[in-house]
Amino acid sequence: xxxxxxxxxxxxxxxxxxxxxxxxxxxxxxxxxxxxxxxxxxxxxxxxxxxxxxxxxxxxxxxxxxxxxxxxxxxxxxxxxxxxxxxxxxxxxxxxxxxxxxxxxxxxxxxxxxxxxxxxxxxxxxxxxxxxxxxxxxxxxxxxxxxxxxxxxxxxxxxxxxxxxxxxxxxxxxxxxxxxxxxxxxxxxxxxxxxxxxxxxxxxxxxxxxxxxxxxxxxxxxxxx
Amino acid sequence: xxxxxxxxxxxxxxxxxxxxxxxxxxxxxxxxxxxxxxxxxxxxxxxxxxxxxxxxxxxxxxxxxxxxxxxxxxxxxxxxxxxxxxxxxxxxxxxxxxxxxxxxxxxxxxxxxxxxxxxxxxxxxxxxxxxxxxxxxxxxxxxxxxxxxxxxxxxxxxxxxxxxxxxxxxxxxxxxxxxxxxxxxxxxxxxxxxxxxxxxxxxxxxxxxxxxxxxxxxxxxxxxxxxxxxx
Numbered sequence: 001x002x003x004x005x006x007x008x009x010x011x012x013x014x015x016x017x018x019x020x021x022x023x024x025x026x027x028x029x030x031x032x033x034x035x036x037x038x039x040x041x042x043x044x045x046x047x048x049x050x051x052x053x054x055x056x057x058x059x060x061x062x063x064x065x066x067x068x069x070x071x072x073x074x075x076x077x078x079x080x081x082x083x084x085x086x087x088x089x090x091x092x093x094x095x096x097x098x099x100x101x102x103x104x105x106x107x108x109x110x111x112x113x114x115x116x117x118x119x120x121x122x123x124x125x126x127x128x129x130x131x132x133x134x135x136x137x138x139x140x141x142x143x144x145x146x147x148x149x150x151x152x153x154x155x156x157x158x159x160x161x162x163x164x165x166x167x168x169x170x171x172x173x174x175x176x177x178x179x180x181x182x183x184x185x186x187x188x189x190x191x192x193x194x195x196x197x198x199x200x201x202x203x204x205x206x207x208x209x210x211x212x213x214x215x216x217x218x219x220x221x222x223x224x225x
Numbered sequence: 226x227x228x229x230x231x232x233x234x235x236x237x238x239x240x241x242x243x244x245x246x247x248x249x250x251x252x253x254x255x256x257x258x259x260x261x262x263x264x265x266x267x268x269x270x271x272x273x274x275x276x277x278x279x280x281x282x283x284x285x286x287x288x289x290x291x292x293x294x295x296x297x298x299x300x301x302x303x304x305x306x307x308x309x310x311x312x313x314x315x316x317x318x319x320x321x322x323x324x325x326x327x328x329x330x331x332x333x334x335x336x337x338x339x340x341x342x343x344x345x346x347x348x349x350x351x352x353x354x355x356x357x358x359x360x361x362x363x364x365x366x367x368x369x370x371x372x373x374x375x376x377x378x379x380x381x382x383x384x385x386x387x388x389x390x391x392x393x394x395x396x397x398x399x400x401x402x403x404x405x406x407x408x409x410x411x412x413x414x415x416x417x418x419x420x421x422x423x424x425x426x427x428x429x430x431x432x433x434x435x436x437x438x439x440x441x442x443x444x445x446x447x448x449x450x451x452x453x454x455x456x
Contacts, residue, residue: 003332010329011330013326014326017318018317021317081312081313081316082311083314083315085284085307085309085313086313086314086372088283089307090327090330090331224285224286225279
């Protein structure tokens with residue numbers, strides 16, 4: 001277990017270093033979410049009540065599509081010089097590779113979400129300040145769910161033909177439960193009398209745990225040629 | 226060149242089969258490589274050389290048959306150094322960052338010292354902090370070899386390591402593999418024809434359609450193994 005976590009930490013360090021050096025994923029996703037939020041804000045010009053009702057759905061849809069852009073390269077990058085083979089030869093437990101990629105994708109998605117939150121609040125005239133801990137918890141669990149499923153599917157699609165089409169086609173239906181629950185929890189947090197939907201939080205945590213366990217058990221096979 | 230600390234390991238392929246669709250990459254392949262042996266693998270394109278090395282590196286799971294390691298630390302996680310056509314290093318990192326990353330991943334003691342040592346050994350000490358994307362093919366290949374040697378592996382697998390190298394880099398690589406052989410490492414290298422590198426081998430095998438069709442030690446038959454390998 002110690003070797004697994006130590007390998008995952010080293011791999012995560014590499015992911016973060018290469019991303020903050022190139023800023024390819026973060027800049028793409030931030031710009032994408034920004035465009036969606038701005039375009040919707042000007043197209044519908046919603047009132048505060050409408051924003052509270054429809055805003056979270058729009059926000060999570062934007063995050064989901066942005067994630068599908070972000071997740072695609074996470075294994076494709078490793079194919080450029082066949083570095084995935086070098087990783088597989090070096091690490092004792094291939095789950096370390098998944099763990100690091102999931103952590104990196106969750107982190108990058110969270111950064112995007114946190115950067116976009118104030119923009120969304122300003123354009124849609126809603127305030128999150130009082131519910132920030134609840135919003136952060138929802139964002140974290142939602143992003144982790146997207147990353148766990150997305151990283152597994154990115155590993156599968158990286159070895160397939162038509163890989164650019166395959167990932168969104170597999171990802172979006174599988175993540176519908178996450179999208180629905182995250183939207184409902186965020187809507188509840190945005191109401192004038194906000195409350196935490198603990199049932200929804202439990203569902204998100206359960207979803208993350210189940211898919212993480214499945215990946216731990218079968219992830220090795222996804223990396224094979 | 227120091228000997229692998231855990232000692233060299235031997236390899237045993239037993240009735241190994243691997244197919245890609247209907248095409249056999251390895252077909253009932255049985256091969257024994259004792260610890261410390263340097264084996265050259267010859268064969269035409271598509272004869273199964275790369276698949277054999279990737280199976281040995283645990284990168285490809287055979288459909289049938291078994292592969293076992295013996296000697297050294299074979300009962301634990303055998304340390305394998307693998308050099309392939311692709312350099313298996315990151316263009317976005319510097320030479321030193323690449324080596325430090327892989328050294329930490331393999332639990333190498335004092336990774337900074339080991340990385341500096343290997344950068345000197347492969348003649349890249351003056352490009353330590355250069356990003357890989359600024360390197361020539363030969364320099365990348367040198368770094369790929371340094372990466373493979375980081376954990377002082379018990380088994381070294383070279384898949385046509387001379388691909389894309391100029392004469393000078395090729396000569397350097399041959400000398401380096403010679404030193405590794407002399408240190409007692411087990412080496413399997415696929416080659417595309419008779420070359421200086423082939424002369425380092427103590428044994429040569431020839432593959433065709435995924436099966437061993439010739440297997441010889443140094444001697445009269447040795448060169449015939451490579452005849453017609455290039456196609």
